[in-house]
Amino acid sequence: MRNVTVAIVDDHPIVCEGLAKIVSECEEFSVIGVAVTASEATALTLERRPDLLILDLNIPGGGMSVICDLARQATGTRIVVLSMSEAPDDVIGALRLGAAAYVLKGTGGAELCAILRAVAEGGCYVTPHLAARLIAAAEPPKAAAGHPEDARMLSKREAEIYALVRQGCCNKDIGRRLSLSEKTVKHYLTNMFKKLEVRNRTELALHAPWI
Structure with missing residues (x-):
């Protein structure tokens, strides 16, 4: 390092x-x-x-x-x-x-x-x-009950990356686990930030724990 x-x-x-x-x-x-x-x-x-x-x-x-x-x-x-x-x-x-x-x-x-x-x-x-x-205190919006909008907005690959972000994985670890380059992981994260209207990976991790 x-x-x-x-x-x-x-x-x-x-x-x-x-x-x-x-x-x-x-x-x-x-x-x-x-x-x-x-x-x-x-x-x-x-x-x-x-x-x-x-x-x-x-x-x-x-x-x-x-x-x-x-x-x-x-x-x-x-x-x-x-x-x-x-x-x-x-x-x-x-x-x-x-x-x-x-x-x-x-x-x-x-x-x-x-x-x-x-x-x-x-x-x-x-x-x-x-x-x-x-996370326990967070509740999904009523309109999202059962089929949260945020969950539908993410692709299968984005959902996989989201799960690893919540585990505290860095981009390198995510790339290694999903066989992606760090550049590709960053590209996915940028798109996810826009979709979910968050500014960084910390907000992403706390944004929607029901996904």
């Missing part, structure tokens, strides 16, 4: 130090900066363009504002929210704004590194019990 640059945003120095140590111990990651406020986080990301940004939501200025700012700037940095909050509004809000992952603090170091690897390779992630709670 190529070297992956990481920036960390948290307003507690001990948390930043601990995260930097954990991430740096994984040989493929390099920590290139730390910030403690929303404005610092945005400035750091625009200046250094890290591959990944580990972001706490509860920082001065608000972590959500960082996600919004970076989405508008289209930096290419993938955002991993690392938070204590299990509030559905925080999880869904962060993902809809463009975060690639939502991870609860308390996650072990080895698991966090595995999540970062998956996100760096194009995958998305939500702490499993949070994802299960969101």
Whole structure:
């Protein structure tokens, strides 16, 4: 795996130090900066363009504002929210704004590194019990009962890709499992985003769990 640059945003120095140590111990990651406020986080990301940004939501200025700012700037940095909050509004809000992952603090170091690897390779992630709670709370629209419109919109191949996206597979894994090139997988995903009116694979994974 190529070297992956990481920036960390948290307003507690001990948390930043601990995260930097954990991430740096994984040989493929390099920590290139730390910030403690929303404005610092945005400035750091625009200046250094890290591959990944580990972001706490509860920082001065608000972590959500960082996600919004970076989405508008289209930096290419993938955002991993690392938070204590299990509030559905925080999880869904962060993902809809463009975060690639939502991870609860308390996650072990080895698991966090595995999540970062998956996100760096194009995958998305939500702490499993949070994802299960969101999916359980989601209900299909009444008009879609029995034969959901969204299900009919997807081809058989798109439905297969959808199922693998929900499992957290990156494009490379999807291509390997379905004997497709990564370019072809990206083409399918682009069409699926348009059909289902979502912006990214995280929204796709949470969009219609009844498909």
